[in-house]
Amino acid sequence: MPTRPVRTNSRPKQRPPEQHRSEDDPRIMLDREVSADLYEPIPPYPTRTEREAEFYTIGDGEMFLNLGPQHPATHGVLRLVLKLSGEQIVDVDPVLGYLHRGVEKICENSDYYHVIDQVDPLEYASALFQEWAAVLAFEKLMDVEVPPRAEYIRVLSAELLRISSHTLFMGFLALDMGGLTPILYSFIERDEIVEMLAALTGARMLFNYFRIGGVNGDLNHEFMSRLGDWMSRAAKQTEANTGLLNENEIFVRRARGVGVMDREMALRFGVTGGNLRASGVPFDVRRAHPYSVYPQLDFNVPTRLEGDSLARYLIRMDEVRESIKIIDQCLNNMPDGPVMAKLPRLLRPHPGRAWGAVEGPRGMLGVYAISDGTDQPFRFRIHDPSFMNLEVVPHLLPGNLLADTMAIVSSLDPIMGGIDK
Template sequence: MTTSRDPAAPYDIPAHASADDPRVTLEEQLGVFEPIPPYPPRTEREAEFYTLGEGEMFINMGPQHPSTHGVLRVVLKLNGEQVVDLDPVLGYLHRGVEKLCENADFHQAICYMDPLEYVSSLFCEWPAVMAFEKLLDVEVPRRAEYIRVLSTELNRIASHALFMGWMALDLGGLTPILYSFIERDEIVEMLAALTGQRMLFNYFRVGGVNGDLNHEFMSRLGAWMSRATDQIEASLTLLNENEIFVRRMRGLGVLDRETALRMAVSGPNIRASGIPFDLRRAHPYSVFPELEFDIPTRQEGDCLARYLLRMDEIKQSLRIIDQCLHEMPDGPVMAKVPRLLRARPGRAFAAVEGPRGVYGVHAISDGTDQPFRMRIHDPSFVNLQLVPLMMPGNLVADTMAIMASLDPIMGGIDK
């Protein structure tokens, strides 16, 4: 796929505007995937990137590449097997959720949150309902808060378990994902018993949650909790004591403290670089001030640290779940909220700490029953910016390792 282009040559920009156009031929559509864009560079960075040096070539990774965790296209600039630079191209999964929310009422807008991050859906619902509750001045019952913490921590474990499997799969190890799906499937079935859905739960409501804990959920959770610690430990030894895996990951894609702050990174990626920034402690919300848990941090900032940190977080999540079950108060799970929500004109921002970082929602209301503007902040979107920073100098095969260690989910990145 080596191509070179005279930068001064004139461009023939087609008159049609979008790939939706039925007049666009298949060849033209395929042309979209050519690494070099058919128009003059628009920015300094683009001009710099799309200029080939001696012995360099472009190659596309994606948008259908399995290790891109969705549909991400990465244009790699290679010198032999070495990555010189790279340019992620987003938008293949863009659905315009922010615009859709402006045309939905407050209840309906929550439904759009789930598919953003399909492996940790509850973390997308939470900031949205929190922001709406602030706009409407709704007080959430304590039992509902505990149920929210309980269900999201389960979701965090499911997400981190899946991360472990994906990570190994991206490096070429097939076994761990089979083990990680044992945990994930059990948790997903559990949450299905609680919420009625396996993946897109749509469980949180403005003022509480959709339903109280039921017998099936509790019996599944009890049975799972009694063996979870041992089982997770067992599947972790698969990778933690694997010489090939550890040596492959150590010292790869190092992110230092200052860069992490400058890049506005959050979540496990920043904690693996030695910054103990966790919103559950840094900006306490819900009932987290009453719960005991540690914020694991690591100093190395490499891929191995990011992997091990997530595995430490699983253990802390188990602690939180245990406390929730013991301290769960009785009472209602929904506040008294009118059917038709009309918020006061104003703004609200709410954020929660998810398995990938800070999920935030900035909701603006103009006094009608629909959000006037709904801004969704997704941590994967910010974290993905680290890839062009970390990659130069590494080998092509390490692109997958570094990207997998950042744990991006394209559904959230592309919104």
């Protein structure tokens, strides 16, 4: 019986002689004979790039430590390969892709309406913002005019979600530094907001609520009564929650002066959102490139100059206060009218390109959409802020202690669903 050749995707295991080989490095002792079956060397393939060769060459007294991918404090499945000297971090190599599921490819093969629920699970803690970015890009592509009531509902629901996301951030930051109490309070807050949005949209986390040209449903009684109930004590509750950490000396002393990112560095790395504003750049897409009804709303863009973990935390707490202000204005100025523009069932925009960006809780969420005249986007590029925020980690960690890793990574607030797309 003739044997069929086995088809495989893996490239033949050949080592180009010019590349770095750890066996050639006199500083590395490879005790193959003793422990070849005990561990697999990192990485299990020849190093390919300059940076990889530099990182995976071990110096005197250094060792590797894998943090993750199943570590409880890594906000998802993030693996950080740490190079340690004693307890001090020398270098970091984040390994991504454990959650990669090819959302961009899926979106390029689904129609314009279908894209909205495909992008929902990207930033699963604040799904409305990713929907908003996609919808905004499509509306620019098709020149759709959105009714004002729909815009106000969008701002209202999204700002609620921003508060929920920031409160959750506060809890997890404290949890990663060893404080258990704040997360209990932040989940109380988040649960109320999520139940409120469930009354509005029908789902607790992955809303699928925004539509091209409006939103899926009008405000209803249950949502409004829950919102009114919550708004009556939101500001007070926020102060109480932040008081848990702001006045906690252990927390403040651990977060202050750790992971300092100055203005130049933040801009060079393309960091956006609260992390950039904590370094003194007042870049907020809601003000820098106004979309929706934000130009008509009165709110401040808080900035700080320190650029450390504590500043990044305080910025987010300031933003919660601004968001409460925005929600208040939305409720006062909410106009009457339809919540959806009139659009055909099958969308076939003219060939063209559009970039839509919104300010999410973690930074700028962008979508670059290309249409080729069919009912599916030809190219659907998703720009996620967590991806850029995580990229700074290898440059913030070296020099710090291992125990500060999570104080820094957590203060950048990465969400792995968005990073891995």
